[in-house]
Amino acid sequence: MTTTPENTWKTVDEIADAVLSCTNCRLHENRTNAVPGDGSPVASILIIGEGPGFNEDQQGLPFVGRSGKLLDELLAQVPLSRKDVFITNVVKCRPPDNRDPLPDEVAACKPYLQRQLDLINPKVIVTLGRHSLLRYYPEGRISKDHGRIIKLDDRVLFPLYHPAAGLRNPAIKRDLQEDVMRLPEAIREALTMGVSQQPEADSDSNSEVTESQASQISEPIIENTQSEKEEGDQQLGLF
Numbered sequence: 001m002t003t004t005p006e007n008t009w010k011t012v013d014e015i016a017d018a019v020l021s022c023t024n025c026r027l028h029e030n031r032t033n034a035v036p037g038d039g040s041p042v043a044s045i046l047i048i049g050e051g052p053g054f055n056e057d058q059q060g061l062p063f064v065g066r067s068g069k070l071l072d073e074l075l076a077q078v079p080l081s082r083k084d085v086f087i088t089n090v091v092k093c094r095p096p097d098n099r100d101p102l103p104d105e106v107a108a109c110k111p112y113l114q115r116q117l118d119l120i121n122p123k124v125i126v127t128l129g130r131h132s133l134l135r136y137y138p139e140g141r142i143s144k145d146h147g148r149i150i151k152l153d154d155r156v157l158f159p160l161y162h163p164a165a166g167l168r169n170p171a172i173k174r175d176l177q178e179d180v181m182r183l184p185e186a187i188r189e190a191l192t193m194g195v196s197q198q199p200e201a202d203s204d205s206n207s208e209v210t211e212s213q214a215s216q217i218s219e220p221i222i223e224n225t226q227s228e229k230e231e232g233d234q235q236l237g238l239f
Ligand code: URA
Pocket: 049, 050, 051, 052, 053, 056, 061, 062, 063, 064, 067, 068, 089, 164
């Protein structure tokens, strides 16, 4: 097993390089391409899916199949494009037959996602589907929590159904279309939250967050440069 020296990755590109040659779990054995993630390294919004599917494995990019097309349509409603966000997955290599990633695979891949979170330092984390939600909000229920603005320390967690579920079920697709329209509100909420503030309940009143959940969201280790900050501010200006 190779090591994962997460604190030596200074940029999102360095994380990607490490992912491309990673052999830390069995998922490397059947991959065509690892899929580190794609988008702006200073995005205010980090979108986290579950794991690459067939098309993503072929192309080395996240959400490029039918789910990706629906995700693009949902972002366009806001309106946002891929360059405004960063999109990645809980595991970076395709699980065989699109099965759920196993706990040891999620654990092996965790340093990459954790470091992406540290370096990108988004204001809002959008989880897609149940597995990605539970990683940040263990007692979450996707059927209850989709579209809610959940304050976690100085960030907002904004869970959505997985687009693949929307492709299978028209009611879920409608929920996705409605929920995504609250993304600007999620950003605005996040901007009102200072680093020193304690997590507060949101207006839905059922978003209390325990310390252990909040501690899963890390503080940035590396400061963004001035030009990166300006780019980030410009994105936030959209809202
Ligand atoms: N589903 C996911 O969870 N991630 C992708 O990248 C594509 C489909």
